[in-house]
Amino acid sequence: MSGMHEALKGKTAVITGGSGVLCSEMARELARHGMKIAIMNRTAEKGKQVADEIRHAGGEATAYAANVLDRESLTKAKEEIIETFGSVDLLINGxxxxxxxxVTDHEVFESVPGGKSFFDLDEHGFTTVFATNFTGSFLASQVFGKALLDAESPSIINLSSMSAYSPMTKVPAYSAAKASINNFTMWMAVHFAETGLRVNAIAPGFFLTDQNRSLLTNEDGSYTARSEKILAGTPMKRFGKPEDLLGTLLWLADPAYSGFVTGITVPVDGGFMAYSGV
Known part of the structure; x- marks a missing residue:
């Protein structure tokens, strides 16, 4: 990896969903540059594994249990984090x-019976997915926002998706929530611009994660039909690797590199957005 980002050294990063495939890689990289890492998950156990890895590598990290849809648990975690690390400089809403x-069973509506159609989608499931991806980012930003405003050069980085730009079939709640993330990133960036708090987002293209592995690979490791479609639409003809996000992450996190950058969503997608399919 590249040289060290000195401006990050000694600062504190809070990462929600920090034990996930992409966010845990971000946590390890920020720790390598000297940031103190607070990893938040619904259960602290998942985050402890990542925090242990960081500590074994010589970094500073602690895992906290917090549900991004529960303001009280977020507030409790924030108080513990400030007690431990003294400040919050970066929030990653992961x-x-x-x-x-x-999720619908078919990509397009089929009037013949069989499978879960748009009309069978459960309202509770839909609103929960929307809330986890959007409302959770709003609540975490709200709870950690005041602490961020106390920091010297604070930053929020939200996690968007290719589905924010052109919604993937089958996943309407997820797609709508990620589109909201892009819009909310811009709104917050404007609202807080004069305070010095920068708000940006990263929109990963298609990466293999624990959540989508069963959709994208068969048990023998070969690609599913959905994967083949994704790769056909990705000019670089591969899935992203977690480390593909790190350069963008460091650029957005480091005010010495992106001090005048706020309100943008950066696609890291192997050309997916640029390709019309023709």
Whole structure:
């Protein structure tokens, strides 16, 4: 990896959903540059594994249990984090995900019976997926926002998706929530611009994660039909690797590199957005 980002040294990063495939890689990289890492997950156990890895590598990290949809648990975690690390300089809103109740079985509507159609989607499942991806980012930003405003050069980085730009079939709640993330990133950036708090987002293209592995690979490791479609639409003809996000992360996190950058969402997608399919 590149040289050290000195401006990050000694600062504190809070990462929601910090034990996930992409966010845990971000946590390890920020720790390598000297940031103190607070990893937040619904259960502290998941985060402890990542925090242990960081500590074994010589970094500073602690895991906290917090549900991004529960303001009280977020507030409790924030108080513990400030007690431990003294400040919050960067918030990464990485918590998200999908749920079968909010996913259609077919890519397009089929009037013949069989499978879960748009009309069978469960309202609770739909709103839960929307909330986990969008409302959770709003609540975490709200709870940690005042602490961020006390920092010297604070920053929020939200996690968007290719689905924010052109919604993927089958996942309407997830897609709508990620589109909201892009819009909310811009709104917050404007609202807080004069305070010095920068707000940006990263929109990963298609990466293999624990959440989508069963959709994208068969048990023998070969690609599913959905994977083949994704790769056909990705000019670089591969899935992203977690480390592909790190350069963008460091650029957005380090005010010495991106001090005048706020309100943008950066696609890291192997050309997916640029390709019309023709």
């Amino acid at each position: 918590a998200g995900g999908n749920h079968p109740d909010a």
